Amino acid sequence: MEKPLIGLLDCNNFFVSCERLFRPELKDRPVVVLSSNDGCVVARSKEIKDMGVPMGVPYFQIKDTLKKVDAVTFSSHFALYRDISRRVFSVMKDELGLMEQYSIDEAFFVVKEEPERLVQELKEVVERRVGIPVSIGVARTKTQAKYANSLAKKGNGIYVLNDTDWSERMVTIRLSELWGVGGKTELAFKRHGLETVRDLLSSDKATIAKVFGVSGVRLQQELAGNPVYVVSKKTEPQQSVLSSRSFSEATTNIAVLHDSIAYHVRHVTTNMRAMNMSANRIRVSIMPSRHSDFVLRGGSKEAVLTAPTNDSMILLKVASQLLEELFEADVPYKKAGVTLLGLCESEIGQETLFNYEKKEENTVLMSVLDSLNKKIKKESVVIGSRLLNSAWQSKSEVRSPAYTTKWSDVAVVKAN
DNA sequence: TCTGGGGTCCTAGGACCC
DNA sequence: TCTGGGGTCCTAGGACCC
Numbered sequence: 001m002e003k004p005l006i007g008l009l010d011c012n013n014f015f016v017s018c019e020r021l022f023r024p025e026l027k028d029r030p031v032v033v034l035s036s037n038d039g040c041v042v043a044r045s046k047e048i049k050d051m052g053v054p055m056g057v058p059y060f061q062i063k064d065t066l067k068k069v070d071a072v073t074f075s076s077h078f079a080l081y082r083d084i085s086r087r088v089f090s091v092m093k094d095e096l097g098l099m100e101q102y103s104i105d106e107a108f109f110v111v112k113e114e115p116e117r118l119v120q121e122l123k124e125v126v127e128r129r130v131g132i133p134v135s136i137g138v139a140r141t142k143t144q145a146k147y148a149n150s151l152a153k154k155g156n157g158i159y160v161l162n163d164t165d166w167s168e169r170m171v172t173i174r175l176s177e178l179w180g181v182g183g184k185t186e187l188a189f190k191r192h193g194l195e196t197v198r199d200l201l202s203s204d205k206a207t208i209a210k211v212f213g214v215s216g217v218r219l220q221q222e223l224a225g226n227p228v229y230v231v232s233k234k235t236e237p238q239q240s241v242l243s244s245r246s247f248s249e250a251t252t253n254i255a256v257l258h259d260s261i262a263y264h265v266r267h268v269t270t271n272m273r274a275m276n277m278s279a280n281r282i283r284v285s286i287m288p289s290r291h292s293d294f295v296l297r298g299g300s301k302e303a304v305l306t307a308p309t310n311d312s313m314i315l316l317k318v319a320s321q322l323l324e325e326l327f328e329a330d331v332p333y334k335k336a337g338v339t340l341l342g343l344c345e346s347e348i349g350q351e352t353l354f355n356y357e358k359k360e361e362n363t364v365l366m367s368v369l370d371s372l373n374k375k376i377k378k379e380s381v382v383i384g385s386r387l388l389n390s391a392w393q394s395k396s397e398v399r400s401p402a403y404t405t406k407w408s409d410v411a412v413v414k415a416n
Numbered sequence: 417t418c419t420g421g422g423g424t425c426c427t428a429g430g431a432c433c434c
Numbered sequence: 435t436c437t438g439g440g441g442t443c444c445t446a447g448g449a450c451c452c
Contacts, residue, residue, distance in 0.1 A: 035420035058419040103452045
């Protein structure tokens with residue numbers, strides 16, 4: 001029997017499509033969605049892509065251009081996108097049974113037979129039931145399927161890449177077009193005279209291993225049609241949780257940094273408690289602007305906790321300590337973040353004998369805090385530093401209503 | 417004036433151990 | 435005067451992805 005193929009379903013211009021779902025009149029209008037802080041363009045409609053506006057471009061650089069073509073601009077609205085994302089995957093699960101969610105808008109799945117018919121049906125069902133346009137690529141491996149998906153996007157939304165097709169194409173496919181090959185890797189390949197998929201495939205495996213390490217060998221295997229990355233049934237447990245944000249303006253004031261770190265600790269621990277998870281390591285990072293003379297002056301520092309915890313008070317203390325150690329007085333910081341690592345289910349975390357009783361008390365306190373903040377308003381009851389008019393807080397000017405997650409914003413449907 | 421946020425995986429180099 | 439070497443674990447940072 002034929003070896004199974006791997007499919008990749010990817011939502012087209014996902015954030016833009018989500019916004020259009022509730023504003024159908026924007027169907028053929030140019031639309032962009034901005035990152036938080038309204039800093040960069042993170043999603044573009046086809047009209048915008050055709051204008052040559054690149055992904056990730058700073059908003060201020062193209063504000064005027066967008067105005068000229070009467071483009072509609074949205075700030076990111078992740079609660080909405082996550083909700084639509086869940087609907088897409090739930091339809092996929094109904095149709096396929098087995099699939100692996102890869103990102104907010106992509107999932108891999110196994111294709112056993114009749115790839116053309118299967119993906120055609122899948123595309124139609126998802127589009128009919130969720131209303132988001134999707135593209136599907138099918139090939140031997142995940143890396144090839146990614147490429148097939150890019151071909152699907154250029155055509156009618158479906159591309160099944162067979163072996164003959166692939167061997168013909170690999171002569172011209174540049175390594176930089178592939179999944180996992182970024183700017184640095186591309187340069188390294190070039191230095192060794194490797195530019196196309198064929199170049200890499202005709203290289204000696206041992207040499208690739210020596211020069212490019214395990215990632216090089218894996219890429220070579222995947223391109224040769226030997227799957228290294230399998231479609232996994234169960235989702236691996238998440239390994240880390242991060243909260244970070246750029247400041248509206250850079251700061252050299254450690255009090256402002258303490259304020260933002262405290263916010264991120266609260267944010268990240270609230271999420272952890274909601275998932276009933278604990279962490280055994282915490283990392284604090286503070287960074288200057290990537291575009292300033294201070295680029296290299298940022299850093300991060302980790303601490304190992306005596307026992308896994310999701311207690312805001314414990315983590316706040318450790319995080320502040322780490323911040324004090326990292327902080328350098330002459331550096332203008334633009335961004336700060338907190339990561340929790342070594343995640344585990346709260347119940348199975350190892351308790352240390354000494355703080356067992358204390359931990360019980362805090363657990364009650366934390367759950368009271370969480371429910372207050374949920375009932376009243378986020379961040380209404382707070383542990384640790386919180387400056388009024390937080391100097392570092394971001395702005396989102398043009399966020400769409402919470403159509404699917406807040407009753408007050410539910411879309412109204414009118415029938416004629 | 418204004419350049420995102422949340423993840424994963426890999427590796428170099430130091431600490432430590434025997 | 436000459437002062438081991440190999441393994442493992444940890445941390446920080448880099449590269450990449452969406």
